[in-house]
Amino acid sequence: METVTFAREYLCNYGFSVIPVGIDKKPLIEWKEFQRRFPTVKELDEWFSKDDVNIAIVTGAISDLVVLDVDGEEGIRSITENKLHIPETSMVKTGRGFHYYFRYREGVKNLTDYYPGIDLRGEGGYVLAPPSLHSSGVRYRWVRPLTKNLAEIPEWIIKRDTETKKKELNWVDDLLRGVESGRRNDSLASLAGHFFGKNLGFNETLSILLDWNRRNNPPLPDAEVIKTVESIYKREREKISLKEGKPDIELLFDDPLDIDNINAPFIARYLDIASSITDAPKDYHLGSILAVLSTVIGPNVSSPIMTGLTRKLKPNLYVLLIGESSLFRKSTALYLAVELLKKIPDCFGEDSKEEEKRYGLILPQSFSPEALLVILSKRDGRPSLLVKDEISGLLNAFRRTYMAGTKEDLIKLYDGDRIEQMTLGRGYIRICNPYLSWLSATTPDSFSSAFEDGDISSGLIPRFLVVYPDNHGWGKRIEIISDDLENFPGFSSLQEDIKKIYSYWEKNRVTYHLSERGLEIFNRLISKLETMIDKEPNLDKTLARIPWISYKIAMILQAVDDGLEISREEKDLIRDDYLLLAISIVNRFIPQTLKAIEIIGQSETNRVINxxxxxxxSEPKGRRDIMRKFHLTSDFTDKIRRTMIERELIDVKRAPNEVWRLR
Structure with missing residues (x-):
């Protein structure tokens, strides 16, 4: 049987994700995406039609598979001496030992040298499969035939040292009850390190520790807790970067952004005023005002900078604010920036029989993908701003293949590409010169379910300026309603400036260029990105759009000054310091983008666990309380409990009533 036939059999009959590897066991492709998606038959035919290609099966959730790797005499001796029972299941003879195939249990990852000569391949791993050729010349073969009914993984494989668990449980449990003055800071640092070590995110850890702080006598100031947790978080991230050999993204460029001292007068003024109205993170205000400015500047501003395409680059932006509900005030920041547009006559369109006049600068809040294309066809060649307080509903609508309008159209609209479609309900739709900016918000949960891995490789997510800060507002009361904002000191002046910028760029046109030094700066940016991608190739798609987003922001910064008619000599030249500022802004958001991408496709189980x-x-809780609180079924609760125990997150007291307690 040919290798490709085996590969098809593993994929189609057994549901295994399969990848090609060499005789050295190294993958011949970038294989990480196949931990989340299955290859196509076409991909299999392409990979395995070549000579000297071995088959590897990706272990973990994607294949519902865990493999116990017993290597040589040392592994067999470990099984014998430790009296380890291996249930009867499908088994492969390898070059030097055996592979035992078991059904996957959630949370099981790779384990090396669990016992001498015994490894485990779970989430994040792969194993060679028959008829692969070992470097010794021996072919992998089935000793016990492959079956769809694999045995359950033995308990001894996932068991941990219970004494260590109890010791760890005791000190964490003691500290979580609250401590006296003199122990608070050390306890805070210890707990933060503990929770980050359990792979909890920044927001979850901060929420736990702010609640813990209220049980202290007396509590620390909240600001001190936040500062300490941020410090521990950065330290833990640096440890991971050093351990995994990953480049430090935040040090990719030379000049970190000082968001409190941005050298762009209009934006600096807006950040000051917005921050006096609400305590939403300044990152939200910065992202929101950039989206609004990209809209009012419009398509009459362009640059011939080489983008790999024949068209000119336009300054429109897609901006996405991510944060938990309420605490982060992302919607407040979003609508505050949008309020700046309300003095523009074209803001909402007119009550007119002519469709071209009916739709304004700000698009309607509710529409189908098909309707969006129709509206943009009526505003062809004019700027439009899509404002959505929650992005997930719109993206889910764009997944429906039976409707006109797909995610590919969102990419085309961003790029300014021509769109032509014949629809059943609306007839022929043509958009020759689209100009769409987008400002949306979402929660981490909604983001992880609305976007897919394919949205990275397609280039949709990399086109967004993603704002996902760690810090958030802490309860400043917002007393101003939108109708009164123009009476807030300085806000009306901002609105007038926005109106002036919009009017200027409605009548004027410019093609911006870089100076010689600016071109050197831009090429240095590209060179640094290439170096980083060489070290971390899987970031290729994620970082590919960074130069062009930076250039767009530089165009925006320059066009704001020109729209306000701030005097300067060379009207078509982007200032070098604006290009540097734009790069610093994008650099600030790269770690936030990568943090967001990590949660794409996160399972419902993980979201409930968090x-x-x-x-x-705050305290242990009963099983029934947990089920009522989160509306869980009994079976799903069992799954959650098993997973949390395996991840060493909880201990469970089963009698007389089941109680869950954090470790």
């Missing part, structure tokens, strides 16, 4: 961790942070 919520339960927060719920248990």
């Amino acid at each position: 919520k339960i961790i927060r719920y248990l942070s």
Whole structure:
């Protein structure tokens, strides 16, 4: 049987994700995406039609598979001496030992040298499969035939040192009850390090520790807790970067952004005023005002900078604010920036029989993908701003293949590409010169479910300026309603400036260029990105749009000054310091983008676990309380409990009533 036939059999009959590897066991492709998606038959035919290609099966959730690797005499001796029972299941003879195939249990990852000569391949791993050729010349073969009914993984494989668990449980449990003055800071640092070590995110850890702080006598100031947790978080991230050999993204460029002292007068003024109205993170205000400015500047501003395409680059932006509900005030920041547009006559369109006049600068809040294309066809060649307080509903609508309008159209609209479609309900739609900016918000949960891995490789997510800050507002009361904002000191002046910028660029046109030094700066940016991608190739798609987003922001910064008719000599030249500022702005958001990408496709199980961790942070809770709180079925609760125990997150007291307690 040919290798490609085996590969098809593993994929189609057994549901295994399969990848090609060499005789040295190294993948011949970038294989990480196949931990989340299955290859196509076409990909299999392409990979395995070549000579000297071995088959590897990706282990973990994607294939519902865990493999126990017993290597040589040392592994067999470990099984014998430790009296380890291996249930009867599908088994492969390898070059030097055996592979035992078991059904996957959630949370099981790779384990090396669990016992001498015994490894485990779970989430994040792969194993060679028959008829692969070992470097010794021996072919992998089935000793016990492959079956769809694999045995359950033995308990001894996932068991941990219970004494260590109890010791760890005791000190964490003691500290979580609250401490006296003199122990608060050390306890805070220890707990933060503990929770980050359990792979909890920044927001979950901060929420737990702010709640813990209220049980201290006396509590620390919240600002001190936040500062300490941020410091521990950065330290833990640096440890991971050093351990995994990953480049430090935040040090990619030379000049970190000082968001409190941005050298762009209009934006600096807006950040000051917005921050006096609400305590939303300044990152939100910065992202929101850039989206609004990209809209009012419009398509009459362009640059011939080489983008790999024949058209000129336009300054429109897609901006996405991510944060938990309420605490982060992302919607407040979003609508505050949008308020600046309300003095523009074209803001909402007119009550007119002529469709071209009916739609304004700000698009309607509710529409189908098909309707969006129709509206943009009526505003062809004019700027439009799509404002959505929650992005997930719109993206889910764009997934429906039976409707006109797909995610590919969102990419075309961003790039300014021509769109032509014949639809059943609306007839022929043509958009020759689209100009769409987009400002949206979402929660981490909605983001992880609305976007897919394919949205990275397609280039949709990399086109967004993603704003996902760690810090958030802490309860400043917002007393101003939108109708009164123009009476807030300085806000009306901002609105007038926005109106002036819009009017100027409606009548004027410019093609911006870089100076010689600016071109050197831009090429240095590209060179640094290439170096980083060489070290971390899987970031290729994620970082590919960074130069062009930076250039767009530089165009915006320059066009704001020109729209306000700030005097300067060379009207078509982007200032070098604006290009540097734009690069610093994008650099600030790269780690936030990568943080967001990490949660794409995160399972419902993980989302519920994070919520339960927060719920248990104050005190242990009963199983029934947990089920009622999160509306869980009994079977799903069992799955959650098993997973949290395996991840060493909780201990469970089963009698007389089941109680869950954080470790």
